Amino acid sequence: MENVQYDEKADRYVVELVKEDYEHLDEIIGRYSDKPGYLIPALKDAQGIFGFLPLDVQNYLAKGLRISPSHIYGVVTFYAFFTTVPRGQHVIRCCMGTACYVKGAADIVKKVEDTLAIKVDETTEDLKFSLEVVRCVGACGLAPVIFIDDDVHGMLEPKKIENILEKY
Ligand code: FES
Structure with a gap:
């Protein structure tokens, strides 16, 4: 907005x-x-x-x-579902379901946090990105997986994160 x-x-x-x-x-x-x-x-x-x-x-x-x-x-x-912070233009959802977790989802979350200098459930100061953690999104074959808006990014490694975020 x-x-x-x-x-x-x-x-x-x-x-x-x-x-x-x-x-x-x-x-x-x-x-x-x-x-x-x-x-x-x-x-x-x-x-x-x-x-x-x-x-x-x-x-x-x-x-x-x-x-x-x-x-x-x-x-x-x-109540956790109310927020006083606006959501970013793009919402990143990192899957931390079992399959993703086993394949290193925690490292992916950490890399996104470090790259954007925010923590889970926070929004960047320029309101570009919000970061959330979700449970299994039904794409376990592509684990570890993140969604950015409606785009799915699978088979992730931390080193791919910066390139992916640059596209948004
Ligand atoms: S556990 Fe991540 S998609 Fe199923």
């Missing part, structure tokens, strides 16, 4: 909300307002729009749903 930026001073990602974003958030607030157990689905819907839950979005929802911002922040940071 072009309107997402990293605010170094605040050490967090911020999104510049435009009219359309507010309309989407108002829709979510209207949908869930005053319904029991509404907070998690409301946050899920909001994350579905932005890909993450920046503080400005949390605060807007807090106001609309009449919940304290600190309560929302607590929920967002408690």
Whole structure:
């Protein structure tokens, strides 16, 4: 997203909300307002729009749903499926299923981490790549395997990683 930026001073990602974003958030607030157990689905819907839950979005929802911002922040940071960091333009999924693991998947993950200077579940500062670890993706014959978006890269060795990433 072009309107997402990293605010170094605040050490967090911020999104510049435009009219359309507010309309989407108002829709979510209207949908869930005053319904029991509404907070998690409301946050899920909001994350579905932005890909993450920046503080400005949390605060807007807090106001609309009449919940304290600190309560929302607590929920967002408690559940692993919520994130305050945007996903990168390309998502790298490294398989750590048994077949891949036996064939050296841990070294592949380490090489990707070192090359991009991020850890698993992180995103590069330029928002180009996010790194995730997954279980068997059904391509064990090609182990070890990574997916970058929908592209599968198999029979990997750490030395191939830099060349592969350069193509994205
Ligand atoms: S274990 Fe990696 S594809 Fe099956």
